[in-house]
Amino acid sequence: MGFKIQGKRYKIQGGGVQGSPGLPHHHTLYLSPCIFPLLFVPCPPMNLKALIIDEADHCVKCGLCLPRCPTYVKNRNEADSPRGRIALMQGLAQGHLADSPALRRHLDGCLGCRACEAACPSTVAYGRLLDAGRALLDADVAAQAPRPETRLLMRPRQTRRWLRLYQLSGLQRLARTLGLPGRLGMGRQERYLTPLPPRRLKRSFYPARGRERGRVALFTGCAGWIFEQPPLAAAVRLLTSLGFAVHVPPDQQCCGALHLHRGDLGRARALAEANGRCFNSLGVDAVVYLASGCGLTLGEYTELHRLTGGAPLAWRAPVEEICGFLARQDWPEARIRPTEASVLLHEPCSLKQIRNGCKGVQALLAKVPGLHAQALANNGPCCGAAGDYMFREPAMADALLADQIARLREAAPTTLLTTNTGCALHLRRGIREAGLAVTVRHPVEVVKIRTEC
Ligand code: SF4
Ligand code: SF4
Structure with missing residues (x-):
């Protein structure tokens, strides 16, 4: 047509x-994948080259970001550093460099962790620059088939049902015995698949328990819906017991991070529009999310037009990380049972990018009397999950994971907390394959367990 x-x-x-x-x-x-209303989003011409040249001009080539870049630290190759990648994108945009497999390899090798951005004294917006660079390289990305795991994530409810059937019917065991996932090119993805508990969130609205003090909407995330039902249910329980009515809109969409970071600006924009329409129509006081990777993208919808063109998107309610949101509320102290447990805290790159993200998690955990929460040693470098990076770039993803596993082996915790679904999956896989006895949870689960609600 x-x-x-x-x-x-x-x-x-x-x-x-x-x-x-x-x-x-x-x-x-x-x-838009949203069925109602159907939303056509024209992607207007955007001068990505001008955007790249302008942003790259802010880089003074000081190199202060290099020690913070996990891929540079591993490879010691300037082209795998932020400064080198900025120079590559600049050369490409100015026409001094041609598109080549080598250039793509260096850009594809970037985790998008934005550790360089935090270290940069010239405030180079590296994340936006990288998204623009990838969009420039892959101008026809919208016509390409998405990666297999992206296709599955785009239909989280159906995917979850199929995966449960796959596991409960014994098919998973049989397929693993026959080596089928590997033969079908899904061997690596299959290694991330742990037994899925039953679905916990079954309604689209949960009334407040007792007097209502406000209304929020819960962004579940696509991977979150599939793999993180227990923390989602814990979040709803904590919110409702604190007096918040919770909407879980079934027509919410993927945040679009995977598309955005792949250079598929049109689909990323369409998903952002659909989510804006879905959540803005609810008239809530806040939109809360658990996965910090999704949250970072949701929070930056308002900046998306700089890449995609078109009108700026606006949220009608603040978009907030769940731990920070819960920590700000008044808690009836008597309802939290003390503990002497210790937990280790993994701080995902995305959480560090969210204003007060790490502080919000620490403030929530501090509500539990006696709980000893300590940051994982050398928490700085990315764990290697980084969206679909763990599938696209297995060698680097595994090298970074191995570093985290070595730290965990030394610290020997029983519980590791993380706020990002991708990190949780990646760390769980590493922990299981290393034979460690560490449970990976979202912080809200630990708080929920200690709370009478
Ligand atoms: S985003 Fe991360 S991996 Fe990429 S250049 Fe910056 S620090 Fe390095
Ligand atoms: S710290 Fe900033 S200005 Fe310095 S090289 Fe890195 S990106 Fe460029």
Whole structure:
């Protein structure tokens, strides 16, 4: 199916929307996966080259970010450092460098952890620069099939049902025995699959327990919906017992981080529009999320137009990390049981990018009398999860994971807390394969266990 708008050709293909082959990227129309309302988001021409040149100009090549870059620390190659990657993107945008497999390898090797951004005295917006660079390289990305795990994540409810059936029917054991996942090219993904507990969130609205003090909406995340039902349920229980009614809108979408960081700006924008429409219509006091990776992307929707063009997106309610939100509320102290337990705290890169993210988690854990929460030693470098990086770049992802596992082996905790779903999956896999007895949880689960609610 195709049509013309203002003399330009557009094409929509069945089962979704594809960029019309041969059309420039900005002539593609994207169809929101939201069924109602159907939302067409034209992706206007955006001068990505100008954006890259402008942003890269802020880099004074001081190199202060280099020691903070996990890939540079591992490879000791300037092209695998933030400064080197900025120079590559600058050269590409200025036309001094041609697209090449080597150039792509260095950019693909970037985790997008943005540790460099935090270290940069010139405030180079490296994350946005990288997204623009990838979009420039992959102008036809909208016409390509998404990675297999992205396709599964885009339908979290169906995927969860199929995975439960796969596990409960014994098919998983059989498939593993026969080596089928590997033969189907999903061997690595399969290693991340731990037994899924039953679905806990079954309703789209949970009333406050007792007097209502406010209303919030819960962003569940796509991987979060599949793998993190217990912490999602714990969050709802804590919120309702503190007097908040909780909406869990079933038509919410993936935050779009995977698409954005792959350079698929059109789909990222369409997902952001759909989520804005979904959550803004609820009239809540806050939108809360558990996965800090999703939260970082949700919080930056308001900046998305700098990459995609179009009007700026706006949230009608603040978007807040769940731990910080809960920590700010009045808690009836008597309802939290003291403990002498110790937990280790893993601070995901995304949490560090969120204002007061780490402080919010610490403040929530401090509500539990006697709980000893200590940050994992040398928590700085990325664990290697980084969205789909753990599948795309297995060698570096595993090298970084091995460092975290070595620290865990030394610290020997029984519980490790992390706020990001991808990190939790990656760390759980490493812990299981290393034979360590460490349980990985979201902080809200620990607080819920100690709370009478
Ligand atoms: S985002 Fe992370 S991996 Fe990429 S250049 Fe910056 S510090 Fe290095
Ligand atoms: S710290 Fe900032 S200015 Fe210095 S090299 Fe890194 S990105 Fe460039």
